[in-house]
Each structure stands twice: as structure tokens, then as C-alpha cells.
């Protein structure tokens with residue numbers, strides 16, 4: 360069952376139109392998804408508006424926590440089906456679904472279930488003379504922002520759908536979820552589970568799939584939407600921000616990245632092989648992957664040798680093979696874009712490994728794990744997001760130079776620092792203009808840890824209390840005393 364979820368019913372699009380869902384490993388259709396038109400979108404937004412304005416959903420914290428616990432149970436019960444969907448429609452290697460692509464993120468729903476009731480929605484300020492010389496008590500009330508449009512990308516589809524929907528529901532919002540056209544079932548399956556396995560009332564969550572990105576644009580422009588939470592490219596994020604300005608709609612944007620992995624000169628380089636090759640997981644389609652490797656000049660050759668050996672061991676292949684971690688990229692357009700960027704790289708840097716499509720895989724949108732060294736900090740492949748299995752190695756002279764190179768980017772999503780001296784690495788981490796930093800292999804992705812970007816990597820935060828608060832408005836009520 361892969362229908363739109365609108366006002367508590369799974370159904371076809373109004374015009375009964377569909378679009379194919381293509382498996383990137385086989386280039387074959389695995390089925391279809393409903394192709395919503397503007398009338399479907401209108402019905403979804405109207406249902407979300409009604410559910411917010413005319414029901415107790417936004418005020419009944421206990422009920423919301425109950426529904427989110429049901430959602431967690433439902434997701435766990437359907438985990439194997441969701442795994443199949445991720446492998447088939449997104450080309451996520453099955454090995455990765457046992458980690459942050461599926462298995463380890465499901466419990467995050469319980470974090471929001473707890474927050475739904477434990478968050479301090481009201482804070483009483485002590486009575487005092489206000490600026491107008493009237494002594495008053497003040498109650499600061501945090502209320503759900505309203506109807507949320509959640510727009511998601513294809514690279515990390517199910518976790519992002521879950522993060523956005525669960526956090527918005529916990530806060531008391533209602534939602535219209537618009538998944539990416541390349542991964543529609545990660546949205547429709549979530550809608551079906553909500554319908555079949557939870558008491559979440561009709562209209563509280565609506566799922567609208569469409570082939571045309573203009574449906575997303577119409578959703579953002581709808582004056583009944585109170586907030587847009589978007590994850591995707593910086594280019595589309597800018598368009599969304601501009602469109603949201605017309606109605607002064609709140610936006611939370613999680614955008615692109617070009618993150619640096621800084622190896623300090625005292626680091627245990629051979630021990631970093633797996634970390635370095637990790638940029639090719641899911642064919643490098645991760646916004647926060649550290650796609651620039653910064654090596655100290657006097658250990659440059661040693662670092663290159665470690666990276667080269669790690670890359671030479673990587674094999675792309677069928678995502679259903681449990682030994683594979685580098686699957687296909689999502690579609691032919693992305694593959695061709697990545698190959699064009701690799702061609703640019705060949706002009707401006709030294710190619711060490713890969714650089715094309717694997718001959719052994721004539722079918723499927725595969726790109727070889729590709730390693731460049733001698734990359735200048737301002738080179739195109741050091742500045743632009745490639746979103747494929749491509750790593751650029753950049754030499755640096757000293758710690759200040761490494762920080763300068765790392766910060767020399769329009770993006771500021773993530774970074775990594777490695778050193779035997781933890782204090783030194785932490786000092787570097789504090790100087791980086793990025794929303795997250797992993798020091799010596801530390802992992803920041805967790806339900807309670809705010810995630811998001813500086814600069815053109817975004818606006819606002821997802822996850823953690825900060826991410827939850829994005830879905831809240833603040834009201835101050837004063838009473839004379």
C-alpha cells in the first residue's frame with residue numbers, strides 16, 4: 360500500500376496519476392507512488408489546519424506521548440519492511456541499515472515521546488516591577504507553532520522523515536510531509552504505519568508524494584503553513600527561504616556541506632584508515648561527510664598512502680550484499696553530475712584512485728570511490744558539494760593554517776579533528792565555524808544532540824532540545840499583582 364495519507368485515509372492522487380519508483384541498483388521500476396496535484400495538496404494542508412485548530416491535539420501532551428510510543432512500536436514491528444524499502448528505493452547498502460540509516464535511529468522517537476510531556480512548556484517569572492512601573496507576574500508559555508510543512512531529501516530519507524514528523528508531533532504541531540520524488544515510499548510507508556498502528560487522529564499527519572518539485576514550492580507558499588522544516592540542497596533552501604518570506608513563514612533549513620577532516624601532526628594516521636574511507640559510505644551521499652581531508656605537510660606522503668590503501672580496498676556493489684557499503688548513487692542525473700565534478704578534479708588536482716564508473720557494474724548508477732590529492736583550498740572540488748564517493752586531500756602547514764582552510768567554505772555543517780592530544784584537538788574544534796565536530800572519532804548524531812549548520816549549511820537546528828524548540832512559539836502573559 361503506497362498511497363497519499365490525507366485526513367486519515369490512504370488514497371490515490373485526485374487524478375489517479377502515479378510516477379515510477381526506480382531502484383538505483385537495477386535501474387528498474389519497483390512500483391509506483393501517487394503523483395499528487397494541487398488539489399491533493401490543498402486537501403492535505405486543509406486537514407492539517409483543521410486538526411491543529413479544531414482538535415485537542417496541540418494541548419493534550421499525554422495523548423501525544425502515547426501516540427509517539429505507538430509509532431515507535433509500529434516502526435519496530437515493520438523494521439524489516441522499512442529496511443527493504445531503503446535498500447530498494449534509495450540504494451542504501453543493507454549493511455548500513457543496521458546503523459544510522461534505520462536500526463539505531465528508531466529509538467529517537469521515544470526521546471520525543473518523553474519530551475512531549477517533560478518539556479517545561481510554562482515558566483513562571485518572579486513578580487517584579489516591569490519597565491512600565493507596573494508590578495506584574497509573567498508567565499512564559501511555549502506553544503506549538505502550528506501546521507508544519509516537512510520537506511525531505513532522498514539521501515537519508517526515512518530517518519529525516521521520522522526526525523521531522525516525530526519532533527513536530529511531540530511539540531503539538533500537525534504536519535504535511537512531502538518526501539523526495541526519488542524516495543517516495545520512505546514517506547508513504549511512514550504514513551501507513553501511522554494510520555494502521557497509532558491513534559494519531561485524522562489530519563494530524565498527511566503525506567503527499569509528487570514527481571514535480573513545484574508541489575513542494577506550492578506547499579511552502581501556502582499561507583496556512585506556519586513553519587517549513589526543510590532538508591536538502593542549499594540551492595533549494597535559498598528558494599524556500601525567499602518564498603517563505605511572503606507570508607513571514609518560519610523556516611528551519613538543513614542544507615549542504617563540505618566538511619573538513621583535520622588530521623593533526625601527532626595523530627595515529629594508520630589508525631584513521633576506516634575513518635577516511637567512511638566518506639564513501641552510501642556512495643558519499645551524506646551532507647555531513649568529511650569530504651576534505653586536511654593533512655600536515657610533513658606527514659603528507661604517509662597520509663596519502665593510508666588514504667590510498669583505504670580507497671583501493673573499497674568496492675562498490677549491489678546494496679543487498681551485506682559486505683557492501685558503497686552502493687549506487689540515486690539516479691543517472693546525480694551520477695552524471697558527480698562524473699562532471701570528477702572531470703573538473705582531474706584538471707585541478709592529482710587523481711589517485713577511481714575517477715569513473717566501475718566496468719564490472721554496467722547496470723545501476725555506480726561511481727567508483729575516487730581520491731584526489733594536491734587539491735588547492737580554493738579548487739572547485741574543495742569548495743563545491745559533490746555528493747558522491749569523492750575525497751579531496753589538501754595539505755596544510757600548521758594548526759592555524761588547517762583551521763583557516765577548514766573555515767574557507769560557504770558551508771559550515773560538520774568537521775572532524777584527530778590528535779593524540781585531546782586538549783589540542785578540542786581547541787581546534789572550538790575554532791571551527793561548523794554546527795558539529797567529531798573529535799578523535801566522537802559521534803554527535805543522537806536524538807538529544809542539536810544538529811545543523813553555520814553559514815550556508817542552514818538555519819536552525821534539528822534534534823535535541825534546540826530542534827524541539829524550533830516547533831514552538833513563545834507567548835508571555837503578564838498579570839498585575
Ligand code: NAD
Pocket residue numbers: 510511512513514515537538539540571572573574575576577579590591592593595596598599613614615616645646744746772812816817
Ligand atoms: P533537493 O534540494 O533537490 O530536494 C530536497 C527536497 O526539496 C525534495 O523533496 C524536493 O522535491 C524538494 N524541492 C525541490 N525544489 C523545491 C522548491 N522549489 N520548493 C520546495 N521544495 C522543493 O535535495 P536532494 O537532491 O533531494 O538532496 C541532496 C541535498 O540535501 C544535498 O545538498 C545534501 O547536502 C542535502 N542534505 C542536507 C542534510 C542536512 O541535514 N544538512 C541532510 C541530508 C541532505
